[in-house]
Structure formats: C-alpha cells, structure tokens
Amino acid sequence: MKQVNSLEISPLIRFQELSKRYGKRQIFNDVSFDFQAKSSYLLTGRNGSGKSTLLRVMSGLLKPDSGLIHVKGQTNHPGLSWSKQQIALRDVVMYMHQSPYLFDGSVRKNLEYAIVNTPNSGQREQQVEQALQWAGLDDLSRSPAKQLSGGEKQRVALARAWLRNSSILLLDEPTANLDQMSRKKTLELLASLKQSGVSLLIACHEYQEFMPITDGILQLNDGILQKI
Amino acid sequence: MQESLTSAVFEALKLLLSGDPQLWEIIGISFSVSGMAILIAVIPAVMIGFLLAFYDFHGRRILIAIFNTLLSVPAVVIGLTFYLLLSRQGPLGDLRLLFTQSAMVIGQIALCFPLLVAMSHTAFQSIERRAWETAITLGHSTLGALSLVIREARFALLAAVLTAFGRIIAEVGASMMLGGNILHHTRNIPTAIALETSKGEFAQGIALGIVLLLLAFVLNGLLHVFQGKGALS
Ligand SMILES: Nc1ncnc2c1ncn2[C@@H]1O[C@H](COP(=O)(O)OP(=O)(O)OP(=O)(O)O)[C@@H](O)[C@H]1O
Ligand SMILES: [Mg+2]
Numbered sequence: 146m147k148q149v150n151s152l153e154i155s156p157l158i159r160f161q162e163l164s165k166r167y168g169k170r171q172i173f174n175d176v177s178f179d180f181q182a183k184s185s186y187l188l189t190g191r192n193g194s195g196k197s198t199l200l201r202v203m204s205g206l207l208k209p210d211s212g213l214i215h216v217k218g219q220t221n222h223p224g225l226s227w228s229k230q231q232i233a234l235r236d237v238v239m240y241m242h243q244s245p246y247l248f249d250g251s252v253r254k255n256l257e258y259a260i261v262n263t264p265n266s267g268q269r270e271q272q273v274e275q276a277l278q279w280a281g282l283d284d285l286s287r288s289p290a291k292q293l294s295g296g297e298k299q300r301v302a303l304a305r306a307w308l309r310n311s312s313i314l315l316l317d318e319p320t321a322n323l324d325q326m327s328r329k330k331t332l333e334l335l336a337s338l339k340q341s342g343v344s345l346l347i348a349c350h351e352y353q354e355f356m357p358i359t360d361g362i363l364q365l366n367d368g369i370l371q372k373i
Numbered sequence: 374m375q376e377s378l379t380s381a382v383f384e385a386l387k388l389l390l391s392g393d394p395q396l397w398e399i400i401g402i403s404f405s406v407s408g409m410a411i412l413i414a415v416i417p418a419v420m421i422g423f424l425l426a427f428y429d430f431h432g433r434r435i436l437i438a439i440f441n442t443l444l445s446v447p448a449v450v451i452g453l454t455f456y457l458l459l460s461r462q463g464p465l466g467d468l469r470l471l472f473t474q475s476a477m478v479i480g481q482i483a484l485c486f487p488l489l490v491a492m493s494h495t496a497f498q499s500i501e502r503r504a505w506e507t508a509i510t511l512g513h514s515t516l517g518a519l520s521l522v523i524r525e526a527r528f529a530l531l532a533a534v535l536t537a538f539g540r541i542i543a544e545v546g547a548s549m550m551l552g553g554n555i556l557h558h559t560r561n562i563p564t565a566i567a568l569e570t571s572k573g574e575f576a577q578g579i580a581l582g583i584v585l586l587l588l589a590f591v592l593n594g595l596l597h598v599f600q601g602k603g604a605l606s
Contacts, residue, residue: 206506206510248507248524258513261517
C-alpha cells in the first residue's frame with residue numbers, strides 16, 4: 146500500500162478535513178488544523194456552533210464522519226482505521242469536560258486514577274502530594290470528590306491534567322460557571338501548565354481573560370474553522 | 374392435622390440443626406449449581422450490559438428488545454427448550470448432559486442471563502458517559518477504563534447479581550426438567566420441596582423452605598444496603 150502521509154510532520158498533530166454531522170445537521174465540514182508544539186489556542190464560536198463536538202473529535206472520544214488525524218511520530222496513511230488513529234491521539238491528548246466528572250471516592254483517590262504508568266506506589270504517592278499542592282487542594286485531599294463545589298472540582302480536574310502530563314490539553318469552557326476567585330485560580334493553573342510545556346486548546350466565549358496564555362484564536366462559524 | 378404440622382415443623386428444625394447429611398447435601402447442590410451458573414454468566418452478561426449502555430452499534434436497539442423479551446420467558450419453557458436440545462434424540466443429545474448438574478447449570482444460565490444483562494445495562498446507564506470518557510482521556514486502556522466504570526456502578530451491579538441468584542436458586546421448572554431430581558446428583562432445594570412434599574416428606578420440605586426464606590431475607594437485606602449506597606453516591 147502506498148503510504149501518503151508517512152513522512153515526518155512538524156506539527157504535533159495535523160487534523161485534515163474533519164467533518165461531522167448529527168443526523169441531517171452538518172456540525173463542521175472539512176476542518177483542517179495544524180497543532181504546533183508548545184502553542185496554545187482559543188476556540189470561539191457562538192452557542193451550538195460545534196466547539197464541544199470538535200474538541201471531542203480532536204481528543205479521540207468521538208469519531209468524525211471523515212477526515213484524517215496524523216499524530217507526530219506515528220505512521221499514518223489515508224486508509225488507517227479510526228481505532229488506530231484514536232489510540233495515537235489518546236496518547237498525546239487529554240480532554241477536560243465543561244463540568245468535570247469526578248469518580249466516587251476521595252480527592253486523593255481521584256488523583257491516583259490520573260497516574261497510569263507509574264508502577265511504584267511510593268512514587269505515585271509522591272506525585273499525588275505534589276499535585277495536591279500544585280492545585281491548592283491539600284486541605285481537601287480526604288474529602289469525597291462528588292461533594293465538592295464546582296470550583297473545587299475544576300481544580301481536581303486540572304490536577305489530574307497536571308499528573309497526566311499529556312502534550313496537549315483540550316479544555317471545554319474551563320471558566321464557565323466559576324466565580325471571580327476560581328476563574329483567577331484556573332487561569333493561574335493553566336498558565337502553569339503551559340509553562341511546563343503543555344499545549345492548550347481552550348473552547349470559550351469570552352476570550353479576553355485567556356489572552357495572556359494564547360498564541361492564536363480560532364473561530365468556528367457555520368461549520369468552518371478560521372484563524373482570526 | 375394440626376398436630377402433625379407442629380411435629381413436622383419440629384422435625385424440620387431438628388433436621389436443620391442436627392446437620393442432617395441428606396438435607397445439607399441438597400442445599401449444597403443448590404448453591405453450587407446456582408453459584409456456578411452465576412459465575413459463568415456474570416462476565417459476558419455485564420459486558421453486554423456495558424456495550425448496550427456505552428456503545429452505539431448497529432442492532433443495539435434490537436438486542437435490547439430481544440433481552441427484554443427473554444426476560445419474561447417462563448422457566449418451564451426454558452426447561453423444555455433445553456430438554457429438547459439435550460435429550461437423546463435432540464441435536465445435543467450426544468453430549469449426554471440431560472439429568473446432570475451441567476444441564477441444570479445450563480438451564481439456570483439461560484434463566485439469569487437476560488436478567489443480568491438488563492440489570493447491568495440499567496446499572497451502567499445510571500453512570501454517566503463522562504465517567505467512561507474521563508477514564509479514557511486520563512490514559513487508561515479500554516480494560517482499565519472498564520474497571521473504573523464497573524467500580525462506579527459496583528452497588529447496582531452487585532444488586533443485579535443478588536437478584537439473579539435469588540431467581541435461579543428458588544426456581545423449580547427448569548431444574549426439574551433438566552436435572553430430574555436425582556438424589557445425591559441433581560436434587561436441589563426447589564425440586565426436593567416440590568417432589569418430596571408430594572410424597573409426604575413434610576419435614577424435609579419445611580426445612581428446605583426455611584432455608585430459602587432465610588436466603589431471601591439475607592439477599593433482600595444486602596440488596597437494601599447496596600441500593601442505599603448506590604443512591605448515596
Ligand atoms: N449527541 C448529539 N446528537 C445530536 N446532536 C448533537 C449531539 N451533540 C451535539 N449536538 C448538536 O450539535 C451542535 C453543536 O453542539 P456543541 O455542543 O458542539 O456546540 P458548542 O459550540 O459547544 O455550544 P456551546 O457554546 O453552547 O457549548 C448543537 O446544535 C447540538 O444540538
Ligand atoms: Mg460546548
């Protein structure tokens with residue numbers, strides 16, 4: 146078989162001509178985007194424009210109707226199955242829901258679930274401690290995660306992202322429904338993640354607050370993705 | 374009659390407490406056959422319940438409808454079906470399984486499978502899709518994510534297993550047709566109650582009835598605890 150796209154690419158991920166429809170509704174059409182390493186972007190667009198849907202496709206949680214996703218360092222060709230592309234994607238991308246899901250159990254337990262590849266339990270414990278401290282969750286480590294406030298849940302989710310340490314973090318409206326204090330804290334943590342080398346793609350409505358951590362703005366409008 | 378009933382109950386308690394070997398053998402057969410059926414059925418049934426709840430594949434709705442229909446098939450019909458399959462002239466007759474514990478296990482698997490699928494489907498439905506997605510996006514393998522989601526649904530899943538166990542251990546129709554109520558081999562609690570009582574063996578029937586009643590109490594108590602916990606979290 147002829148391998149068209151198997152040459153090394155320079156962006157972290159190349160999304161090519163992604164399309165997705167729900168029933169008769171075309172959500173987006175032929176969306177292409179190069180995700181450059183160590184770059185952060187905002188994704189804007191009005192309600193229902195398909196931001197969440199696009200993020201879910203980009204994180205490998207939702208199958209596009211057509212299109213190709215090429216992750217740097219992974220072989221690829223147009224006939225590659227979705228499940229193979231998905232596996233490659235999940236390796237480098239993490240997705241954060243607009244309202245994060247926390248598992249039954251303590252905050253500490255939830256952070257432990259974010260450590261997958263460290264077999265040494267002492268090391269895991271140490272990482273959890275660092276994450277608790279990083280997100281300012283020391284006092285909440287024993288609290289049942291399901292009973293936390295929205296802002297606290299958000300911090301646990303960010304601490305999980307910090308532990309997961311994926312190359313790319315996709316966030317769906319991370320400051321929606323948060324008060325001023327929590328927004329500020331979230332932005333601090335996002336800046337810290339970016340500082341440590343994580344690339345961000347943040348879906349949002351009011352982009353002013355994210356400008357300090359942004360390298361580019363994308364807009365989804367009538368199913369078309371544009372740089373602005 | 375009054376007097377004989379009282380003495381039968383007294384006799385029953387004596388059988389139970391004295392550890393009557395024949396009685397406890399029957400109880401043992403019941404538990405091992407039904408336990409084996411649950412053990413074999415639970416993993417595939419929970420997997421199907423999981424797929425029905427989290428994967429949108431072709432034919433999903435039809436599969437749900439099929440399992441819901443199977444749910445209401447009477448036990449004797451399942452007994453009859455497997456009797457015909459396993460009898461000497463039947464397509465599986467060469468296996469010589471009819472009137473063995475294996476045949477009873479097969480019948481009880483068929484009985485509890487739809488129930489386990491339906492209840493674990495419901496259990497997984499109560500867990501949000503976000504739980505699965507979160508596990509995946511945190512870098513867990515499919516199996517790792519599955520075990521996290523099972524953990525989230527653990528109380529409802531345990532309730533499913535208890536309900537299924539309660540159904541098959543007390544069921545008489547399929548056990549009778551497929552096992553044949555052979556002493557020391559396939560005589561279990563319900564077939565012993567049904568057949569031995571008709572022969573005038575009241576004390577044994579009552580003793581076994583007490584065991585089933587106690588079991589029902591214990592299972593319901595556990596169900597209550599698990600459902601309470603499931604609702605809390
Ligand atoms: N599972 C689904 N089935 C059918 N339609 C869906 C589904 N999910 C989303 N949609 C539709 O797709 C469109 C895009 O939804 P999406 O959530 O991606 O928009 P969004 O840009 O994130 O909106 P918001 O700013 O409100 O979060 C909406 O019209 C929505 O109704
Ligand atoms: Mg959205």
